[in-house]
Amino acid sequence: MNTTDMIAEAPAQRRGGGRMGRKVLRSAAVPSLPTLVRKIPAYEIVPDEAVELIHDASLRILEEIGCEFRDDEAIALWKAAGADVAETRVHIDRALLLELVGKIPSEFTLNARNPERSVRVGGKNSIFVPMYGAPYVRDLDNNRRYGTLEDLNNFHKLAYMAPALHSSSSIICEPMEIPVPKRHLHIVHSALKHSDKPFMGIVTSKDRAEDTMAMAGLVFGEDFVRDNPVLVSITNCNSPLVWDATMLDAMKVYARHNQPLILAPFALCGASTAASSVGAVAQVNAEALAGLAFTQLLRPGSPQIYGQFMVTVDMKTGAPMGGTPEAAQMMYLMGALARKYRLPWRTSGFHVGSKLNDAQAGYESNMLMHAAILAGANYIWHSAGWLEAGLTCGYSKFATDCEQLVGWYKYAGGVSFDDFNEAMAAIREVGPQGHFLGTQHTLDHFETAFFMPTLMDFNSFEQWNAEGAKDHDTRGREKARAMLNDYQEPKLDEGVAEALQDFIAKREKTLPDTVN
């Protein structure tokens, strides 16, 4: 990927700033773009009054219908906070809700094991994060099969090498050959070993969340991870309006360590919500706010991420759809709500229903990424690899997305007027019927003026044909293979690497090979 040219134009990182901040972080082993600082305005698809209408409807849902919290400790915390609780149903009045949500910081730093890869999340700061959770992969030979630990290692390597990916995620694909009770150890280990970017936590049980924190502690220091965000974890509301015990357990572990959670109802709009975009948003907003408020009972002031994953359902088959206009519209509504609450927020970028990295995948991807960028999302998840509504991670799709992200990074960096006067001088120099290729302005700017992807093919038909007439999917697989050949591990300190291995070995002795 010819990214160095683009990267030279990267917006200044918040903390660095100045001339150095505008450069790629060259001291790292591979080029890496700093936090994306958006320099374009957010798109507001509806007027403020419409946002207020949705906000009010969400608050009424929590006041009048309430939300389920299916965990004794959670219920006790809500009672102590003064909520109206009946068994597991919690009615939260708007004063209490907004007081709790108001404690969440609007921005936070997410620390990487390589401090140069640490990023900011919230406000104008956005990061791109690869996908999560695929049981299947579409592999380098274009076969669809179960994911393996080798695949997961590969995806962590690719995430490390992609300049515009700011995180390694964690379960990019499931290493299916490893028994479920032990799997989380190897997932976290792979993310920490193969990449030096921030990563994501495991949420499927309290013990696994604690193992994740213990392993993070071995890398970052136990004290450090008690207060400083190093990973982000996803807790999904069971729509409509149920936070279940597993998710609440994960919240307790992570929030108490000051580690940010994404409070993200996973909404199949039309099935788990009403068949109405605004109705779905009002419900999802209520679910997210209830989860966010709860985190502040666990640790006031802990960083959290407002979020959503909303796909529409084909009402004739029940299948989730990707890349639909309503999914984009709902992102804009969620973004407006996030800004109203001054919360960092997450949405999904390149998430698609397509089985292949084909035209469908492309149309779907940029329908949604365009909306994610213009809606001002801060944690842009599922930004690489996603196919088949998340069931499959594709190598070709992953490589494609990595290159596309560099373009989106540039897009969100805004329109530059820095060389406007020089450009106007070039027009005078050239005059009518000339061309600009030899002007000083062109010589000064040709490398950085425009995004120049290389995985996309803009050669002549004849050249493309002579090179094998390869479709994009084929080129994507070749690109992924080439990237993996070039990979060089950003080694952990030897002692840390051993400590991680020891921890895994010790834990594996106590864990069963099957789920009861």
Add this chain to the structure above:
Amino acid sequence: MNTTDMIAEAPAQRRGGGRMGRKVLRSAAVPSLPTLVRKIPAYEIVPDEAVELIHDASLRILEEIGCEFRDDEAIALWKAAGADVAETRVHIDRALLLELVGKIPSEFTLNARNPERSVRVGGKNSIFVPMYGAPYVRDLDNNRRYGTLEDLNNFHKLAYMAPALHSSSSIICEPMEIPVPKRHLHIVHSALKHSDKPFMGIVTSKDRAEDTMAMAGLVFGEDFVRDNPVLVSITNCNSPLVWDATMLDAMKVYARHNQPLILAPFALCGASTAASSVGAVAQVNAEALAGLAFTQLLRPGSPQIYGQFMVTVDMKTGAPMGGTPEAAQMMYLMGALARKYRLPWRTSGFHVGSKLNDAQAGYESNMLMHAAILAGANYIWHSAGWLEAGLTCGYSKFATDCEQLVGWYKYAGGVSFDDFNEAMAAIREVGPQGHFLGTQHTLDHFETAFFMPTLMDFNSFEQWNAEGAKDHDTRGREKARAMLNDYQEPKLDEGVAEALQDFIAKREKTLPDTVN
């Protein structure tokens, strides 16, 4: 294509309105969506001051550098209007320029031979128009070869059948087997015969433009086409800053018939403009304004379309690129300028560099269409079929785009709050941990709430596999073939059909078979 459900929600047509206006035009032989009335705000990527800066730079280009008009009559007209003319170089001061541009109506009706297919262009009104000018086709068997008249007929049939296409264009592909001097007759005939939507004029010579008007006169009435827009024609500035004799000849014929022209510099940004997005926009704006002003010397008050076609060039190879972030950003800038001038404006939607209807094509397509829609474009050209920087029209791409357009139509129709209270009632009815599939709200809205494309595949992997594991490109070809099988010609009046045939026969006798 399962579009009837979407279509039922189509925004009211300006003239019709009311309940009937919200329905598809069912009296027509195939479903057809009325003019898209945008109900979402335009996205402003830069503040007003930045738009003013570009505007001022453009005016200074025309005042200080000037623009070439390479035609004696044009030069005489400019002199008579008081411009500062030296040979073919015209310096236009801002007062004169803005006075002339100010005569152009901000909206106009484009008449179709079937009055139900007439559309509005300008203001909040947008139309989708298929591609233009491809010498090659990628055919129903996925072969790339020269276009033929049969292909052109087919694309006009597809344009007729696509509910969200509002025009038949004209030279969707070139019928290469017909001698160039006679080709225009068959192109215009094919558009008029196979579709009842508005179409596009021929601009390659004065005689061909006059033939186009004569044929339009046979269909619409000679008197009618003297004053009422029935076709749109493209005149491209030869960037930088040259309007050549061929284009000026076409302008003279069409503007004097009150037929709108698109004044569209064809800009290869970085080669025919400076390597700067804002520099390119300032130049292209100057070129467009000069052309627009000239049309008002020909016929004051004639409807015209401000426009642009801007692709960036890969500065390492010189190849034009599609779907880049800068192309999208430049659309937003052009849109802001168009609104400042209160002019109808044209951009391009699904234009790509990809050779195939593959992932690259999809990413490129929705990068640009998303921008075209949010930038508020009125005449969204190249909205079906475009591949390979316009060298090829693909059947699969055409069918794909037609379905995607229905989604974009819905997107631009805005977020509906009409059933918000009912949706909120459904949440009360369902409560936590239920599902919405059986609620009255869902039963009332499941057919219209969400865009449900059928060419995109959202089935389970197993189902998709059982159906042949077809990629999107393959499904697109099958769809195009199925549409063509279903085609029924919207017949011309017999007398009109004969008159067109006679006209063509008579003209062919006088035209040579080769270009001198």
